Amino acid sequence: xxxxxxxxxxxxxxxxxVVPDNQYVRRPQQRVQKQVKxxxxxxxxxxxxxxxxxxxxxxxxxxxxxxxxxxxxxxxxNVVFPYNVKMSTKxxxxxxxxxxxxxxxxxxxxxxxxxxxxxLSNDLFLNRMLIVPTMQKTHSEVTTMYHTSEMTGLKNELLxxxxxxxxxxxxxxxxxxxxxxxxxxxxxxQFSAASIIKLPVLVQMFKAxxxxxxxxxxxxxxxxxxxxxxxxxxxxxxxxxxYSLDALAKTMIQDSDNSSTNMIMSKMGGMDYVxxxxxxxxxxxxxxxxxxxxxxxxxxxxxxDLAKILYNLDNPGFLNINSREYIIDYMSHVKNNKLIAAGLxxxxxxVHKTGDIGKMLGDAxxxxxxxxxxxxxxxxxxxxxxxxQGKDFIVKASSLIYKSIVK
Numbered sequence: 001x002x003x004x005x006x007x008x009x010x011x012x013x014x015x016x017x018v019v020p021d022n023q024y025v026r027r028p029q030q031r032v033q034k035q036v037k038x039x040x041x042x043x044x045x046x047x048x049x050x051x052x053x054x055x056x057x058x059x060x061x062x063x064x065x066x067x068x069x070x071x072x073x074x075x076x077x078n079v080v081f082p083y084n085v086k087m088s089t090k091x092x093x094x095x096x097x098x099x100x101x102x103x104x105x106x107x108x109x110x111x112x113x114x115x116x117x118x119x120l121s122n123d124l125f126l127n128r129m130l131i132v133p134t135m136q137k138t139h140s141e142v143t144t145m146y147h148t149s150e151m152t153g154l155k156n157e158l159l160x161x162x163x164x165x166x167x168x169x170x171x172x173x174x175x176x177x178x179x180x181x182x183x184x185x186x187x188x189x190q191f192s193a194a195s196i197i198k199l200p201v202l203v204q205m206f207k208a209x210x211x212x213x214x215x216x217x218x219x220x221x222x223x224x225x226x227x228x229x230x231x232x233x234x235x236x237x238x239x240x241x242x243y244s245l246d247a248l249a250k251t252m253i254q255d256s257d258n259s260s261t262n263m264i265m266s267k268m269g270g271m272d273y274v275x276x277x278x279x280x281x282x283x284x285x286x287x288x289x290x291x292x293x294x295x296x297x298x299x300x301x302x303x304x305d306l307a308k309i310l311y312n313l314d315n316p317g318f319l320n321i322n323s324r325e326y327i328i329d330y331m332s333h334v335k336n337n338k339l340i341a342a343g344l345x346x347x348x349x350x351v352h353k354t355g356d357i358g359k360m361l362g363d364a365x366x367x368x369x370x371x372x373x374x375x376x377x378x379x380x381x382x383x384x385x386x387x388x389q390g391k392d393f394i395v396k397a398s399s400l401i402y403k404s405i406v407k
Contacts, residue, residue, distance in 0.1 A: 081156075147175075154400065158185060170397070172380075173187040175307060178373065187304040190302070192294070192299065193286065195355040205245065206327060248260040253331055253334060273290060286301040297359060311376060313320075313327055332351045338379060343395045360383070379393055379394045
């Protein structure tokens, strides 16, 4: 046995030193044990520990206060909770520039975080909205009504009428072509769209036709897959029957047929294609989320959005003359004439679309009076389920509006 500290004998062999095989070098166990004890006895400085903890908490607090809310609102919430996305045509709070020098502010940060927000149309993935449509994207061909002064006398009459119907919560938008005078009551508030959603579906169909994606003569085969309950008679027709897009669009608007609406949306590529069109027109509070019938009211719209679509039916930069003629023809033969039409004077014409899902009743259209007056009117009414007061309110409101404008 050799001592621990004994150095092995080395033999010189040329440029190498050779250690004999029968000698060993062992590290002293006492030294190892002493070092372990020193490590175990070493104590952490409590002040240093508190300082490190304070730095970590400070960094986390800054992230939680400044970074996480923006990330959650603009990305995580939109992907994980897509149906809680709040639609707004207004810019988010704090997005305005501070001065004319365009100092970097919230708008710049939003643009940097969402570089495609200003031009992205296809903002849906797996039916989930990836970007909150708060930054309104306006198509260059879409125009907005100019406003001059509000018709306060008419508005007061409508507000007084509302007091007589406490169970009805309405949205009203009126705009007359001659002078740009208007009335707005809850016009930017979201309501269930019901069958009025068929208006943007119709417009987007003709936009697709103008783009060469289909023709008005294209045919579709009715199958059980497309048949939808609720309004319309197509659900009772024989499966395998062929219908042109012209016939489908006509029954969609005039009879408010749900089956033909689903067929047209399917032909265009689904609900997302309609939403892409609305987004492209600068309309962000109207959208489709459910195939018809949408009895739960998840498809949304506003009186103001519908008025903007109606206004652009006459816009040659938005729709060509052939599309406009088809649309006006369909909408001037709507069979439900018990709402806005019932409140008009003799000889007046109405181009419109109605909607009814029980809890919401509505009508939106353009009125042509015999004396040449022309105005847009949209009336939506939340009501107790199927309550007749909803219909009565719309008829009386329409009558007040007509008498006020057409004098």
